[in-house]
Amino acid sequence: MITAQHLTKRYGDHAAVDDVSFTAQPGRVTGFLGPNGAGKSTTMRMVCGLTVPTAGHATVLGRPLRSTPNPGRTVGVLLDASAQHAGRTGRETLALSARLMGLPPRRVEEVLEIVGLTAAESRKRTRGYSLGMRQRLGLAHALLGDPTVLILDEPANGLDPAGIRWMRELVRDFAAQGGTVLLSSHLLREMEAVCDDLVIIGGGRILAQGSAGELLRGPSTRVRSADDGALAAALTRAGHGVERTDEGSLATTASTEQVGRVALAAGVALTELRAATTTGLEQLFFDTTARHGREEIAA
């Protein structure tokens, strides 16, 4: 399990991360989402003990990662896949870490196979690696010590579609075996496919968090009518969620058919009825981050 409690990081007057608290549970994939500059990397670096918080603290498996002996045996970290020694081959990079962690040399072969780096690729110096190869090597490094926790910052960055699918399966399998996964990504559809829980951050603050199912179960139908007040009341009485959107229509959790039936029974004429075109995480992400604009967050 990963626990962040009131994590705060200030650079001068600027709060890069402001009072961020969340947990990432074993057996689940927790997605960390937010626009550029939201504070994701800074938070992950604090969780990993690489950036010292101004306030608050984080634990991984019950203790700060900084004070965990041989942390690579319990926690696999991929923060910046380009931060590999350019003059070493992929195999040398892994072999050196394996030796430092007290792992047998065969573990290097095992992780190379898991991440799909060929023998020829593993003998190339990493300066010649593509971004996708660097990500695979970074993941191999994270998996080397057979950890029970994975912390991955943008792991799908630079991977081709097959690589992204492979990454999804790897992360899902890891969680299915009881592992804890915290990952950030800009690929919203990918996050939707892979995450059990979501933490959405903007301007350094948590904007929303919860299970993906809960967060994504938002209003999905848009409707306008001759009497929106009466229709909203009828939808509510029928047990459906309903709210007025910024564009003036009603958004409801009822399906288009359910709206039609409720409107008929209430005697309200519909003037527009449509299933929302953008649903799921993309909608949630833009709604949440738009509602908490930078000015509001800064205020």
Ligand SMILES: Nc1ncnc2c1ncn2[C@@H]1O[C@H](COP(=O)(O)OP(=O)(O)OP(=O)(O)O)[C@@H](O)[C@H]1O
């Ligand atoms: N060492 C630093 N010194 C000063 N400001 C910093 C430092 N590191 C990060 N910041 C600032 O903190 C804020 C959060 O940055 P961070 O890299 O954590 O965001 P992010 O969500 O990971 O963004 P991205 O998706 O673009 O990688 C940004 O405004 C950034 O400019």
